[in-house]
Amino acid sequence: MGLLRWSRRKSPWIFHFGSASCNNCDIELIDALTPRYDVERFGILLKGSIRHADLLVVTGAINRLGAPRLRRIYEQMPKPKLVMAVGSCATTTGIFDGSYSIAGPVDRVIPVDVYVPGCPPRPEAIIDGVVKALAKL
Amino acid sequence: MELGKKEDVLAKVKDELKDKFEGHYAKGDHRLYLNVKKEAIRNCIRLLFESMKARLSTISAVDLGDRFEVVYHLTFDEFNLVVNVKCSTPKIEAKIDSVTGIVEGASWIEREIKDLFGIEFVGHPNPERLILPDEWPGDWTGGEYPLRKRR
Amino acid sequence: MSWLDVAVALLNTLVFPGFLFLFNAGFFFSWVDRKLLARFQERVGPPVFQPWADFFKLLSKEIIIARTAFKATFILAPLISLIAVMLVPLMLPIVTPTPQFTFIGDLIVIVYLLILPALAAMIGGSASGNPYGSIGSSREMMLLTSYELPFIIAVFTVALKAGSLRIVDLVQYQSSNGFLFLTGSGFIAFLVMLLSLQAKLSVPPFDIPDAKTEIIAGPYTEYSGALLALFKLSHAMLLFVLPWFLCTLFFGGVLVDFSSTIRLFVTSAASVLKLLILLIAMSLIRCINPRARIDQALRFFWLHLTIIASVGFGLAVVGW
Amino acid sequence: MPEVVLPIGPYHPALTEPEFFQVYVSGEEIVDAKVRIGYNHRGIEWLAQRKTIHQVPFLVERICGICSNAHPMCFCQSVEEAGDIVVPDRARHIRTLIAELERIHSHLLWAGIASHLIGYDTLFMYFWRHREPICELLDLITGNRQHYAINCIGGVRRDIDLEKYGSKILGVLKSLTPAVLRLGDAVVKDRVVKARMEGVGILSTDNARKYCVVGPTARGSGIGIDVRKNEPYAAYRDVGVDVKVFTECDVMARTLVRVHETLESAEIVRRTMDAMPNGPIKAELNGFPTGEGVGKVEAPRGEDIHYVRLNGTDKPERLKIRAPTYMNLGSIVPQLVGYTIADAPLIIGAVDPCMCCTDRIALVDVRKGRKLVLSLGELAQKTRKNRNPIR
Numbered sequence: 001m002g003l004l005r006w007s008r009r010k011s012p013w014i015f016h017f018g019s020a021s022c023n024n025c026d027i028e029l030i031d032a033l034t035p036r037y038d039v040e041r042f043g044i045l046l047k048g049s050i051r052h053a054d055l056l057v058v059t060g061a062i063n064r065l066g067a068p069r070l071r072r073i074y075e076q077m078p079k080p081k082l083v084m085a086v087g088s089c090a091t092t093t094g095i096f097d098g099s100y101s102i103a104g105p106v107d108r109v110i111p112v113d114v115y116v117p118g119c120p121p122r123p124e125a126i127i128d129g130v131v132k133a134l135a136k137l
Numbered sequence: 138m139e140l141g142k143k144e145d146v147l148a149k150v151k152d153e154l155k156d157k158f159e160g161h162y163a164k165g166d167h168r169l170y171l172n173v174k175k176e177a178i179r180n181c182i183r184l185l186f187e188s189m190k191a192r193l194s195t196i197s198a199v200d201l202g203d204r205f206e207v208v209y210h211l212t213f214d215e216f217n218l219v220v221n222v223k224c225s226t227p228k229i230e231a232k233i234d235s236v237t238g239i240v241e242g243a244s245w246i247e248r249e250i251k252d253l254f255g256i257e258f259v260g261h262p263n264p265e266r267l268i269l270p271d272e273w274p275g276d277w278t279g280g281e282y283p284l285r286k287r288r
Numbered sequence: 289m290s291w292l293d294v295a296v297a298l299l300n301t302l303v304f305p306g307f308l309f310l311f312n313a314g315f316f317f318s319w320v321d322r323k324l325l326a327r328f329q330e331r332v333g334p335p336v337f338q339p340w341a342d343f344f345k346l347l348s349k350e351i352i353i354a355r356t357a358f359k360a361t362f363i364l365a366p367l368i369s370l371i372a373v374m375l376v377p378l379m380l381p382i383v384t385p386t387p388q389f390t391f392i393g394d395l396i397v398i399v400y401l402l403i404l405p406a407l408a409a410m411i412g413g414s415a416s417g418n419p420y421g422s423i424g425s426s427r428e429m430m431l432l433t434s435y436e437l438p439f440i441i442a443v444f445t446v447a448l449k450a451g452s453l454r455i456v457d458l459v460q461y462q463s464s465n466g467f468l469f470l471t472g473s474g475f476i477a478f479l480v481m482l483l484s485l486q487a488k489l490s491v492p493p494f495d496i497p498d499a500k501t502e503i504i505a506g507p508y509t510e511y512s513g514a515l516l517a518l519f520k521l522s523h524a525m526l527l528f529v530l531p532w533f534l535c536t537l538f539f540g541g542v543l544v545d546f547s548s549t550i551r552l553f554v555t556s557a558a559s560v561l562k563l564l565i566l567l568i569a570m571s572l573i574r575c576i577n578p579r580a581r582i583d584q585a586l587r588f589f590w591l592h593l594t595i596i597a598s599v600g601f602g603l604a605v606v607g608w
Numbered sequence: 609m610p611e612v613v614l615p616i617g618p619y620h621p622a623l624t625e626p627e628f629f630q631v632y633v634s635g636e637e638i639v640d641a642k643v644r645i646g647y648n649h650r651g652i653e654w655l656a657q658r659k660t661i662h663q664v665p666f667l668v669e670r671i672c673g674i675c676s677n678a679h680p681m682c683f684c685q686s687v688e689e690a691g692d693i694v695v696p697d698r699a700r701h702i703r704t705l706i707a708e709l710e711r712i713h714s715h716l717l718w719a720g721i722a723s724h725l726i727g728y729d730t731l732f733m734y735f736w737r738h739r740e741p742i743c744e745l746l747d748l749i750t751g752n753r754q755h756y757a758i759n760c761i762g763g764v765r766r767d768i769d770l771e772k773y774g775s776k777i778l779g780v781l782k783s784l785t786p787a788v789l790r791l792g793d794a795v796v797k798d799r800v801v802k803a804r805m806e807g808v809g810i811l812s813t814d815n816a817r818k819y820c821v822v823g824p825t826a827r828g829s830g831i832g833i834d835v836r837k838n839e840p841y842a843a844y845r846d847v848g849v850d851v852k853v854f855t856e857c858d859v860m861a862r863t864l865v866r867v868h869e870t871l872e873s874a875e876i877v878r879r880t881m882d883a884m885p886n887g888p889i890k891a892e893l894n895g896f897p898t899g900e901g902v903g904k905v906e907a908p909r910g911e912d913i914h915y916v917r918l919n920g921t922d923k924p925e926r927l928k929i930r931a932p933t934y935m936n937l938g939s940i941v942p943q944l945v946g947y948t949i950a951d952a953p954l955i956i957g958a959v960d961p962c963m964c965c966t967d968r969i970a971l972v973d974v975r976k977g978r979k980l981v982l983s984l985g986e987l988a989q990k991t992r993k994n995r996n997p998i999r
Contacts, residue, residue, distance in 0.1 A: 019648075020648045021673075022671060022676070023672055023673040024674075024755065027717065027754070028753070034720075034732075034740070035740075060648075061650065095670050096652075098658075099654060099655050100654060101649045101650060101651045102650060102651070120673065120754050
C-alpha cells in the first residue's frame with residue numbers, strides 16, 4: 001500500500017469546476033500552472049475530463065441550478081476523490097450571500113475536504129490547500 | 138460645439154415625434170434625458186440609431202411602483218453625448234414595442250428585461266428566456282420576476 | 289523448441305527488450321519529454337519519478353464504465369494499444385544486431401503495429417458512448433488516413449535505398465554504407481517521418497484528436513483508472529519506440545559493440561545520445577507549434593508532405 | 609450531412625467560466641449557433657439594491673475578477689455624476705494608473721488564453737509569465753493581486769507612494785514592452801498561428817454596428833470607439849490616449865488591437881506617473897445624493913456602462929450594469945457561422961468573453977428537456993444519451 005499512497009500523493013490531477021464566481025479564483029488557479037508557481041513540479045496537472053481527476057476544485061458560490069450539476073460531476077469522479085473549495089464564495093458564499101440565485105456554499109452540495117479562504121486566495125494558498133488535501137489520503 | 142450638437146439632437150427628436158415628445162432635461166454637457174410616449178419609441182430609436190448613427194449602449198428598466206420606466210441609453214461617440222430616452226408603461230399589462238428589428242444588439246437586453254421585470258416586448262423575433270431557467274421561479278418565493286419590487 | 293528457447297522468448301517478451309524494459313524506458317522518455325517542455329516554457333517541470341507515480345496512481349483508481357459504453361470494446365481498446373506497442377521491440381534490434389524475430393517484411397509488420405495504438409484510441413473513443421469521444425475518434429480516423437500515406441512512402445524510400453524489407457538488412461546496410469540519414473532521399477524520408485510521428489503521438493501541432501480546449505480529452509474522455517493507465521503506458525512506450533524505430537531506420541540502430549571496453553562505452557553512449565536527440569527534436573516541434581485545424585492538417589499531409597515524400601522516393605529510385 | 613448539435617460548455621476546458629454555446633454543425637462546418645447565458649448568475653443588481661452605496665463598489669468589484677477596477681470605477685462615476693461630486697485630481701490620476709495596469713494584465717491574460725485555445729501552450733506560459741510582475745505591482749500598490757478595492761465614491765481609498773514604488777513600476781514596464789513586442793511577433797509571424805487566426809471569425813463593420821459591439825472587438829472591425837478617447841473620464845483628458853483601429857475584422861485584428869493596447873497602456877502609465885499631481889485623494893461627501901447618473905468606463909473588454917438611480921437614501925433605487933461582453937457576445941452568431949468546430953473556441957475566446965460580467969443577473973439550466981444529439985458520421989450513432997461528465 002505504500003506505493004499506492006506515495007503515488008497518489010505525488011500525482012494529484014485536478015478538475016476545475018468554475019461555478020458562479022467572479023473568475024478571480026479561476027485565474028489564480030490557472031496562474032498556479034504558469035512559470036512563476038509551476039505546480040507541475042508537484043505532479044499537479046489540470047485535466048479536462050472529470051474521469052481523470054483526483055481532486056475536484058470548486059470556485060465560486062453554487063447557484064441553484066448549478067447545484068445538481070455539481071453533484072453529478074462529483075458522482076462521476078472515480079474514487080478516491082477529494083474536493084477543495086477555493087475562495088470566499090465557495091467556502092461561505094461571501095459577498096453574494098442572501099441572493100435569490102445562490103444555493104449556498106459548496107459544502108451544502110457535496111462534501112468538502114479542504115477550504116481555501118481568500119478573495120481571491122493567492123496561488124500559494126491554493127497550492128497549500130492541495131498539500132493539505134493530499135495529507136488526507 | 139458639443140452643446141450645439143446636443144441641441145441639434147434635441148431639435149431633431151422633437152421634430153420627428155411632435156406631440157409624442159413629453160419633455161427633456163440635460164445634466165451637464167454630455168447627458169440628455171428625453172421623455173417620450175411609449176408608442177413613439179420605435180420611431181425615436183430609428184431616428185437616433187439609423188439616421189443619426191448613435192450606438193445603443195443598453196436599455197434599463199426601473200420599477201416605479203405602479204409603472205415601469207424603460208430607459209434607452211444611446212451614445213454618440215463622435216461628440217460625447219449620451220441620450221437617455223425614457224418611456225413608461227403601466228405595470229398591469231406591461232408592454233412596449235421591441236426595437237430589435239432596428240438594432241440587432243437589443244435582442245439580448247430585451248430578453249433579459251423580460252425575464253427580470255416581466256415587460257413584454259411586442260414584436261421581438263425570438264422572445265425566449267435568456268437568463269432565467271425554464272422552470273423559474275422554482276422554489277424562489279419572491280414573485281415571478283426577481284427585480285420587480287414587492288408590495 | 290527447447291525449454292531454453294521458451295525461456296529466452298519469455299525473457300525477451302517480458303523483461304528485455306519487452307515489457308519491463310519498455311515500461312521503464314518509456315516512462316523515462318516521457319519524463320524527459322515533459323521536463324524539456326517545461327524547461328522550454330521557463331518552468332521547472334516534474335520530478336523524474338512523475339510518470340511512474342501517475343501510472344501507479346491511475347492503477348489504484350476506480351474504473352468507471354459508463355452505461356452507454358460498449359463494455360467489451362471499451363476495455364479491450366487499451367489492451368490492444370499496449371500489446372501492439374509491446375510487440376514492436378521483438379522485431380527491432382537493440383544492443384545486439386539481431387532481434388528476437390526477424391523475417392522478410394518485418395518492416396511492414398512494424399508499420400502495421402504502429403497503426404494499432406491510433407486504431408485502439410479510435411475504437412475506445414467510439415465505444416465510450418461519449419460525444420467528445422466519438423468526435424475525437426472521427427478526427428483520429430481522418431488524421432490516420434492522412435499521415436499514413438507519407439509515412440509509408442518514407443518507409444518504402446528507406447527500404448528501396450537499402451534494398452530490403454528486413455530491418456536487419458537495413459542496419460547492416462547502414463553499418464557498411466553509412467547512415468541513411470546522410471543520403472538525399474534518406475534525409476527527406478527522415479523529415480517526413482519526424483512530422484508524421486507528431487501526429488502518431490498526437491502531440492502539437494497535430495494533437496487534434498484529443499485537443500483539450502476543443503473536445504475535452506477526445507477518445508480518452510471517458511477512460512478512468514487502470515484503463516487510462518494502460519493508454520498512458522502505451523503512449524509512453526510509443527515515445528520510446530518511435531525514436532528507436534527512427535534511429536534504426538536512419539541512424540544505424542541502437543547497437544552496442546562489446547569488442548572492447550572503450551568501444552562498449554562509446555557505442556552505448558552514442559546510442560543513448562541518438563535516441564535523446566530524436567526525442568528533443570520531437571519535443572521541440574511540439575513546443576513551438578500551435579495546434580493545426582483538422583483541415584489544415586489534412587492538407588499538410590495529403591498535399592505537402594506526400595509530395596515531399598514522393599520526391600524523396602524519386603530520389604531513392606535514381607539512387608541518391 | 610444532417611445538421612447536428614454540438615455543445616460547447618457550460619463546463620468546458622476552453623472556458624474557465626460556465627457558459628453554454630450550442631453550435632449547430634454540418635460535418636465540421638458551423639451552420640448556426642445559440643448562446644444561453646446565465647450559468648454564472650449571482651443576482652448582483654438585486655443585491656446592489658439591498659446594500660448601501662458605499663458597499664456597492666465592493667460588490668460590483670466582484671462582478672468580474674479581471675475587470676475588477678472598471679466596474680467599481682464605473683459605479684463611482686455614475687454616483688458622482690448623480691450627486692455632482694468633483695473628484696480630486698490626484699484621485700483621478702490614481703484611478704487611471706490602476707485602470708491601465710489592469711488593462712495590461714487583462715490583455716496579457718487574454719493573449720495567454722487565446723494561445724492556449726489554439727493549443728500553443730508555450731506562448732500561453734510566456735504571456736502569463738510576463739503578466740505576473742503586473743499582478744505583483746498591483747499587489748504592492750493596492751494590497752491585493754486582483755480585487756484592488758481602490759475606488760470609493762468621491763475618490764480613491766489609498767494613496768500611491770510614487771517615490772517609493774515609482775522606480776519599481778517603471779522597472780516592470782521597461783521589461784514588459786520588449787517582451788510584449790517579442791511575443792506579439794511570435795503571434796503575428798508564426799505561420800500556423802496566422803493560419804488559425806487570419807480570416808477567422810469575421811465580424812463585418814456593418815454587423816459590428818448592428819450588434820453595437822464595443823472595445824477591442826469593435827476596434828478590430830474598423831469602428832474606432834474608445835470611451836477613454838470619446839468621453840475622457842478620470843485623467844485621460846490630461847494624459848491622452850492613442851486608439852488603434854484595424855479593419856480586417858478577424859481574430860487576428862482583435863489580437864493586434866490588444867497587443868497595441870498593451871503597449872499603449874504601458875505608455876499611459878508612464879505619462880500618468882509623470883503628471884501625477886499632489887493633493888487630496890477623496891472628496892468630502894455630504895449625505896446621500898439624489899438623482900440619476902450614467903457612468904461609462906473603457907474596461908479592458910470595451911465600454912462598461914452603469915446607470916444608477918438614487919433617491920437620497922443610503923441604498924440605490926436601481927442599478928443597471930451593462931458589461932462589455934454582454935454586447936460583444938451577442939455578436940457571436942454571425943462570427944461563428946461558416947467556420948469549423950476547431951475555430952469555435954478561438955472565435956468565442958477572441959471576444960474575450962467575461963461571462964461573470966455578462967451574467968450578473970441570471971441563472972439557467974438548459975439541460976432539462978434537451979436531448980443532446982451529436983452524430984458525426986456513423987461512429988457517433990452509438991451516442992444515445994447525454995451523460996457527459998463535463999457539461
